[in-house]
Amino acid sequence: MANGFVPYHRMPEHKLVPSVRVYGPGVRLWHWANATMVIVLCITGYFIGVPPPSILGDASSSYVMGWIRFLHLAAGYLFALLSVYRLWLVFTERGIAHHLYLPAIWRKAWSDGFFRQIRWNLLLDGPVRYVGLNPLANVAMFFMFLLPGLAVIITGFAMYAEVVGHDSWQYFWFGWVTHIFGNTLDLHIIHRLAMWVMVWFMMAHIYIAVREDILSRQTVISTMLSGERQFRD
Amino acid sequence: MKRPTTFDVLQERGISRRDFLGFCALAATWMGLGPQGGAAIAHALETKPRIPVLWLHGLECTCCSESFLRSSHPQASDIVTSLVSLDYDDTIMAAAGDQAEAIVEEIIRDYRGSYILAVEGNIPLANDGMACIVGGRPFKHQFDDAARHAKAIIAWGTCASSGCVQAAKPNPTQATPVHKLIKNVPVINVPGCPPIAEVMTGVIAYILTYDRLPELDNQLRPKMFYSQRVHDKCYRRAHFDAGQFVERWDDEGARQGWCLYKMGCRGPTTYNACASMGWNDGVSFPIKSGHGCIGCSEEGFWDRGPFYERLPDMQQWGIESNADKVALAGAAALGAAIAVQSAATVVKRVVTGKAYDKDSDDSPTS
Secondary structure, X not given: OHHHHOOOXXXXXXXXXXXXXXXXXXXXXXXXXXXHHHHHHXXXXXXXXXXXXXOOOOHHHOOHHHHHHXXXXXXXXXXXXXXXXXXXHHHHOOOOOOOOOOOOOOOHHHHHHHHHHHHHHOOOOOOOOEOOOOHHHHHHHHHHHHHHHHHHHHHHHHHHHHHHOOOOHHHHHHHHHHHHHOOOHHHHHHHHHHHHHHHHHHHHHHHHHHHHHXXXXXXXXXXXXXXXXXXXX | OOOOEHHHHHHHOOOOHHHHHHHHHHHHHHHOOOOOXXXXXXXXXXXXXXXXXXXXXXXXXXXHHHHHHOOOOOOHHHHHHHHOEEEEEOOOOOXXXXXXXXXXXXXXXXXXXXXXXXXXXXXXOHHHHXXXXXXXXXXXXXXXXXXXXXXXXXXXXXXXXXXXXXXXXXXXXXXXXXXXXXXXXXXXXXXXXXXOHHXXXXXXXXXXXXXXXXXXXXXXXXXXHHOOEHHHHOOOHHHHHHOOEOOOOOOHHHHHOOEOHHHOOOHXXXXXXXXXXXXXXXXXXXXXXXXXXXXXXXXXXXXXXXOOOOOOOOXXXXXXXXXXXXXXXXXXXXXXXXXXXXXXXXXXXXXXXXXXXXXXXXXXXX
């Protein structure tokens, strides 16, 4: 199945095909660790912008925002490190690890599959089985996860550079971002909007994974656990 | 002709050496120069010829001048106005009319390349600069003439640094900050609406003392006054970390002096020295008076309202919409799509007995 890792390779219909190993252990580990970080980041990030109701009592007895920010910053570092790890996997792990970064929209298979996938989602046609990501899912991941993910990492470190000051390595590497925007309030807004795009992605991603698993005659959710994509007729 | 030093001028005015040294020590402290700083300033002011300063007023409200004149130390107002040889400042000088305008030409001619140009306000470019006429001609002309031969330009206030309210969208007069019009002369931005008086005098004292410009950040602001956010030095920061916020203007938190973050305080994104230096001889600053920072020293603060909301409005998505409201609308639309698709799938399965027609599928031929 070497050519099975070509993007958007469709499985033949009406035929029982053997299962394919599409995700190595690295990608699977990354997926679930990353999902955990994204959830922690979204919840704590939401509360940094819109803090929870005030804590009563003396200021010295509580550290609510402090802990929320600590969790956010710590998870943010892990999220960034996991992103580097994920990029490294492209070069070290077989399978479809590289599809996330480069939707092959120049291929005919992509445009054909993209419209086919839209028709399926409008219930005008039946589902299609792919070895790897389907063309629609691929662009959705690129525009709703990868790009906003890059945006939150860059704006996140730029805002962190404000906290640690002009002598920090964060400022050295990400200080230019504050120069682009001038008013760093814009960084907070972009960071928050990018978070919301990732929340939209999560909604669609989980829903579609469940839906495809039920209707498309192939495993989707368990594939991210075992690495194997099995096909049913 | 020997040019008089600042100290010479001060002595003529009857200011004692004690007061003079007091000012030097204070200025050194504001600038964080260390124990020898006061002596360095005193030495510079006693030996170096006074640098003439041309203070031009463009499209502005004069709040920078008002702030400057209230520099805190009791004798400072005297010292400061002598420190800078304010040869031309149309708001506070005695001369008027053609005589006054002649001073500008004289300074440019006599001190070519060695005077400092202080600009308060910005330069409107639309309609040939007709929105701001000084001495019978557009301010742009006066500015261009004076800027060309200056040693350095100090852009006073947010107007001159980044535009301020007269540059608010859609900026009908095309009000343009100083640094965008200047190429070959160093520019120092001293933002704030107005800047803190001691920051203004501190910047001038630094230039006189060391005969060079202070270290600037990537927005051309002196690092010694603008490298930290108001939030970093805010005395209410402990309440922010504890999670204690003013929720309404009349609640217990407001009385207790809790953090104004939820009331739209822009302290976390505002670079200024308010929280450490204070205003009016260190008496107070906005947050200390119970009102959030509006970020007046930041670029574009005037277009990022409302000042009483943490998330600014996003006018590109309509009036009174912010990031969370946009996101919620998107999530609702997406949720509706998910619900509709799920329901349609179920209905189709119930009606036809299957969710899709497997046999009509276009199977790949390979």
